Amino acid sequence: MSFGENLQFLRKQKEITQEQLAEQLEVSRQSVSKWESGTSYPEMDKLLQICSMFQCNMDTLMQGDVSSDFAEDVCGYDRFQNRFIKMITAGVGLILLGLSVMTMLAGMGISESLSTAAFFVFLIIAVMIFVVMGMQNERFRQKNPVIQNFYGDEEKERAYQKFTVRIAVGIGIILISVLFVLIGYEVAEEIKEEFISGFFLLMLTAGVSTLVYAGMQKSKYDIEGYNKETNPSPERRKRDELKGKICGCIMLVATIIFLIWSFSTNAWRITWIVYAVAGICCGIVAVVLSKDDEKE
Numbered sequence: 247m248s249f250g251e252n253l254q255f256l257r258k259q260k261e262i263t264q265e266q267l268a269e270q271l272e273v274s275r276q277s278v279s280k281w282e283s284g285t286s287y288p289e290m291d292k293l294l295q296i297c298s299m300f301q302c303n304m305d306t307l308m309q310g311d312v313s314s315d316f317a318e319d320v321c322g323y324d325r326f327q328n329r330f331i332k333m334i335t336a337g338v339g340l341i342l343l344g345l346s347v348m349t350m351l352a353g354m355g356i357s358e359s360l361s362t363a364a365f366f367v368f369l370i371i372a373v374m375i376f377v378v379m380g381m382q383n384e385r386f387r388q389k390n391p392v393i394q395n396f397y398g399d400e401e402k403e404r405a406y407q408k409f410t411v412r413i414a415v416g417i418g419i420i421l422i423s424v425l426f427v428l429i430g431y432e433v434a435e436e437i438k439e440e441f442i443s444g445f446f447l448l449m450l451t452a453g454v455s456t457l458v459y460a461g462m463q464k465s466k467y468d469i470e471g472y473n474k475e476t477n478p479s480p481e482r483r484k485r486d487e488l489k490g491k492i493c494g495c496i497m498l499v500a501t502i503i504f505l506i507w508s509f510s511t512n513a514w515r516i517t518w519i520v521y522a523v524a525g526i527c528c529g530i531v532a533v534v535l536s537k538d539d540e541k542e
Contacts, residue, residue: 250283252313253307255312256312264278334379337372340369342447344366353443358512395469401467405463412456416456418453423445492535496524
C-alpha cells in the first residue's frame with residue numbers, strides 16, 4: 247500500500263474525517279486530501295505526528311501495509327497454536343521426566359523391570375499426546391491453509407524479547423545441571439550415582455522443555471512460513487514425503503535394535519539411548535533435505 251492508502255485506512259479506522267485530521271495536525275483539509283491521493287507528502291514533523299497519533303511505524307506507514315496490524319484472528323490460529331505448543335512441550339517433558347523417574351527408582355533399589363515400566367508409562371502418555379496433537383494440527387492446517395498475518399510489529403517485538411529470555415533461561419538451567427553433576431560426583435560420594443543422574447535429568451527436563459517452548463513460540467509468529475508449509479510446491483512436497491519415509495525407517499530400525507538389545511542383555515537403563523541416536527539421525531536428514539526450502 248502507498249502512504250496515501252495507509253493514511254486513509256488509519257483515518258477510517260479512527261472514524262475521523264479529513265477535516266478532523268487536518269485540525270489535529272494543524273494543516274488544511276486540502277493538504278490531507280492531497281496526501282491521501284498521493285499528489286503530495288507531509289513534512290517530517292507531520293509524519294512523526296501521524297505515527298504518534300496512530301501508533302504505527304514510519305517504515306510501515308510510508309511503504310508497508312498498515313492494514314496487517316488490524317487483521318483479526320478469525321480462525322483461532324493463536325489460541326490453537328498456544329495449546330499445540332503447550333501439549334508438545336509437555337510430551338517432550340514427560341519423556342525426559344520418565345527417564346528421571348526410572349533412574350531414581352533404580353537408585354532406590356527398585357527392580358529394573360519396574361523402573362523401566364514406570365518410564366514406559368510416561369512414554370506412552372507422551373506418544374498419545376503427540377498422536378492426538380499431530381492429528382489435530384493436520385486437521386487445522388487442512389481447514390486453514392492460508393492465514394492472514396494479524397500479528398503487529400510491536401507484538402512480534404515483545405515475542406522476540408520473551409524468546410531471548412526463555413532461551414537464556416533454558417541454557418542456564420542445562421549448564422547449572424551439568425555443574426551440579428560435576429560437583430555432586432566430587433563432594434557427595436555417599437550419594438548414589440543414580441540419584442545424581444536422576445536429578446540431572448530433572449534439571450535437563452526443565453531446560454529442554456523451556457528451549458522447546460521458546461522455539462515453538464517464536465515460530466508461531468512466522469505466518470508466512472506457515473502458509474508456505476500448508477501450500478508447499480510440488481518439489482517441497484516430494485522432499486517432505488521423502489523425509490517422512492526415511493525418518494519412519496530410522497525409527498523402525500531403532501525400535502528393533504532397542505527390543506533386541508534390551509531383551510538379550512536386560513540393560514533397559516541404557517538401551518533408550520538408541521532413540522536419542524535415531525532422533526539425531528532424523529534431525530540430520532531433515533536439515534539436509536530442507537536446504538532448498540529457503541530458496542522457494
